Amino acid sequence: MPEFSHITKQLIESYPVFFKGMLITLQVTIVAIIIAVFIGLLFSFLKISGRAILVRIADLYIYLVRGTPLVVQIFVFYFGLSALDISMFWSVTLGLAFHNGAYIAEIFRGAIQSIDSGQMEAGQSLGMSKMLTMRRIILPQAFRRAIPPLGNQFIIALKDSSLAAFIGLNELFNVSTTLGSNNFDYMTYLLIVAIYYLILVLLFTILVGMLEKKLAASDK
Amino acid sequence: MEKKDMIKVTNLNKSFGDLHVLKDINMSVTESEVVCLIGASGSGKSTLLRCLNFLEIKESGEIIIKDEKIEPHSHNLNEIRQKVGMVFQHFNLFPHMTVLDNVIEAPTHVKKIPKPEAMKQAKELLGKVGLADKVNVYPSKLSGGQKQRVAIARALAMKPEIMLFDEPTSALDPELVGEVLNTMKQLANEGMTMVVVTHEMGFAREVADRVIYMHDGKIVEVGKPKEIFEKPKEQRTKDFLNSIL
Numbered sequence: 179m180p181e182f183s184h185i186t187k188q189l190i191e192s193y194p195v196f197f198k199g200m201l202i203t204l205q206v207t208i209v210a211i212i213i214a215v216f217i218g219l220l221f222s223f224l225k226i227s228g229r230a231i232l233v234r235i236a237d238l239y240i241y242l243v244r245g246t247p248l249v250v251q252i253f254v255f256y257f258g259l260s261a262l263d264i265s266m267f268w269s270v271t272l273g274l275a276f277h278n279g280a281y282i283a284e285i286f287r288g289a290i291q292s293i294d295s296g297q298m299e300a301g302q303s304l305g306m307s308k309m310l311t312m313r314r315i316i317l318p319q320a321f322r323r324a325i326p327p328l329g330n331q332f333i334i335a336l337k338d339s340s341l342a343a344f345i346g347l348n349e350l351f352n353v354s355t356t357l358g359s360n361n362f363d364y365m366t367y368l369l370i371v372a373i374y375y376l377i378l379v380l381l382f383t384i385l386v387g388m389l390e391k392k393l394a395a396s397d398k
Numbered sequence: 399m400e401k402k403d404m405i406k407v408t409n410l411n412k413s414f415g416d417l418h419v420l421k422d423i424n425m426s427v428t429e430s431e432v433v434c435l436i437g438a439s440g441s442g443k444s445t446l447l448r449c450l451n452f453l454e455i456k457e458s459g460e461i462i463i464k465d466e467k468i469e470p471h472s473h474n475l476n477e478i479r480q481k482v483g484m485v486f487q488h489f490n491l492f493p494h495m496t497v498l499d500n501v502i503e504a505p506t507h508v509k510k511i512p513k514p515e516a517m518k519q520a521k522e523l524l525g526k527v528g529l530a531d532k533v534n535v536y537p538s539k540l541s542g543g544q545k546q547r548v549a550i551a552r553a554l555a556m557k558p559e560i561m562l563f564d565e566p567t568s569a570l571d572p573e574l575v576g577e578v579l580n581t582m583k584q585l586a587n588e589g590m591t592m593v594v595v596t597h598e599m600g601f602a603r604e605v606a607d608r609v610i611y612m613h614d615g616k617i618v619e620v621g622k623p624k625e626i627f628e629k630p631k632e633q634r635t636k637d638f639l640n641s642i643l
Contacts, residue, residue, distance in 0.1 A: 300490035300549075304504035304556055305480035314507060319496050358549055 181365045189370050192357055200374055201354035206271050206349060213275035214335070215328075218282025221361045225287045236283065244279035251277050270342040278335050285331060289324035290316060322393050331384030333379050340375075347355045350374055356366045401428040403462070404560055405450060410459035417446050417487055421615040423459070427560070428588040434602035434623075437612035438638060443595045446612070447562050451482040451538065464559065480508065480554070482551030487565040488547040491537040491552070497524065498533040501552045508593045516555070523551040527581050543574030547581050554585075561585065564592040599643065603627050609637045 224236035243251070254264065255273035264272075293316050301311030340351035346357075354371035358364035406428040412420040419442045427433050435443040448454040449461065456472045462468070468478055492500050505511045511519075515592040525529055537545055541596035544567055553561060563582065567575040580599050586592055586605050596602055602609050602623055609626040611619045611634075619626060619635045630636045 259608035294488075294490070296486060296488055296490035299491065300484075300486065300492070301504075302453055303479055303486075303551070304478070305508045306504055307476050309526065310507060314503065315586050322494070348521075391490055 179230060180363070180369070185366055188363075188366050189373065190339055192367070192370065195357065196350065197354055197371065199348055199350040201377070202267075202347065203336070203339050203349040203351075204378070206267065206274060206342060206347070207332075207341045210271045210274035210278060210339070211332055212275060213216070213336055214278035214282050217275060217279030217309035218286050221279065222286035222290060225283065226290060240280045240283060243277055248273075248277050249344060252341055252345060254360055266345060266347050270339070270345065270347050274335060274339060274342075277338070278331060281331050281334075282328065284326050285327045286320065288327075289320040292323055293319050325386065325390050325393065329382065329390075332386070333382050336378055337375060401430065402465075403427070404429050404431075404464060405593070406451075406462040407446075408462075410446070410461065411447060412442075412449060413457055414455060419615050420449070420456075420512050423617060424617075425610060425617060425620070427591060427593055430591055431607045432586045432592045432594065432608040434609050435593065435595045435607055435612060436597070436599070436609060436638075437557060437618075440617040441612040443610075443612045444564055447564050447595050448592060450560075450562055451479050451484050453484075453622050462471055462617060466503065475506070480489045480504075480556050481558055482560045482562060482597075483556060483558035484562045485546065485564065485566050487568050489537075489569075490550045491545055491548055496534050497529065497540070497548050498538055498597050500537070501555045504552070505555050518549070520555055522547070526584075527551045527619060528577070540571045543577045543613040546570065546578045550578075550581055550585070560591045560593070561593065563596070565595050565597065567596070567598055588641070597642075599627070599639075613638070 221236045222237060224232040227233065230260070235239045252270060252273040253278065256269040259269040259272065260266075297315050297319070298308070298311055304309065306314070339349060342349050343352035343355065346352070350371055354367040358367040361367070403426045405425075406425055407425045408639075410420055410423040411418070421442075423442075423446060425446075426431075435446065438456060445454055449456050450471055452468070452475045460467055463478060463482065468475075473637060476521070494502065498517065498520055500522060502513065502516040505516040506513055521530065521533060524533055527550055529547055529551070532540065532544065532548070537548065540548065550566075561600065566582070567578050568579065575598065579598060582592070582594070582601070583605055594601075594606070599629050606623050606625075608615055609623050611626060611630075613631075613634050619630060619632045621631075625631075626635065627639065630639060
């Protein structure tokens with residue numbers, strides 16, 4: 179094990195390089211999550227549409243994502259999209275969005291179906307269309323219920339973005355292995371990158387907790 | 399002068415799978431009339447009520463609302479439901495909105511009434527049901543009786559011509575039943591056409607113009623409350639009344 183003082187010294191010295199990597203990690207994760215939320219919403223609607231063909235399409239998508247390793251999906255996106263002149267950043271981001279969209283679709287589906295059917299009936303009995311009731315009454319409540327599992331999924335996505343290192347994107351994990359091999363000092367840089375991930379996850383957790391609290395407050 | 403029919407139901411049938419819950423129902427409700435549907439659980443009275451605003455879709459038969467025969471597949475049900483308000487057993491208030499927002503939601507989003515005007519009307523209605531001081535409160539902070547009165551105000555905000563009540567006091571603590579029934583009485587006195595599914599026989603006796611007794615998906619007996627409660631003709635009505643009174 180490297181000594182504590184050595185790790186601290188390297189942590190400070192390597193800060194500019196890691197910081198750049200961290201920005202890339204955050205960019206990939208945040209953009210991927212935003213896209214994934216839209217994909218998730220779309221496929222959750224397909225799942226609850228009640229139309230066999232649409233449900234099948236959503237099931238197939240979710241099965242493909244759950245049935246294959248993320249690293250395979252990232253490679254497929256990378257090699258598939260590079261033929262279309264799409265950058266490495268975007269191949270990884272889209273791959274990660276494609277992957278998380280499936281899990282988020284299931285999170286939304288569960289949240290929407292957990293809302294009491296009386297809410298839809300109340301909206302409709304007031305002359306509101308199904309669509310309007312969905313938008314104004316069901317979804318705001320479902321979103322609230324989805325926040326804890328969504329937060330969890332976001333954290334998973336943040337850590338999963340490290341797989342982008344395998345296709346050479348210069349995100350956090352790649353920075354640590356590169357520095358480790360250049361300095362013949364893997365352990366030090368792996369521990370340093372672990373610290374970065376821990377801090378990011380902590381920040382995410384606090385953020386989600388704040389959001390949850392803020393939304394819960396309006397119920398009181 | 400003969401009052402005109404607000405609701406006319408002819409040979410209505412409804413099944414859930416193999417269960418035939420409404421069997422050849424014929425009934426009508428005239429303007430300003432208060433009709434109470436009574437009967438044991440599972441007799442089909444809630445289903446009948448829900449068919450009247452198309453939350454349940456009939457299988458066969460005819461439903462005429464204000465001289466218009468309504469076919470669920472060809473009519474715009476959202477428009478019809480604006481005329482037919484509904485109050486539910488479990489209130490079904492929107493928990494993520496304040497009392498005021500609950501009441502103005504449909505007027506502003508369906509009827510497109512400007513918000514200031516909708517708010518003014520909503521406050522009047524909430525004042526009428528005795529909840530003027532609760533406009534900015536979320537439903538979770540209200541008692542059951544208060545929730546149900548908000549639900550009544552919310553339905554009235556659409557200016558319906560008919561109000562349906564589906565066991566509006568069944569989920570309430572006994573001491574809160576009175577405040578909701580009083581609000582409903584007030585509404586009846588103002589001339590609202592009402593169909594009420596209820597287990598409150600006192601209310602039916604006092605407020606209803608007619609009482610309909612249902613058993614096993616059929617209408618067994620219809621009459622003025624005095625007739626039904628004091629001189630029921632049918633044995634099944636007698637048995638039911640004996641079992642609950």
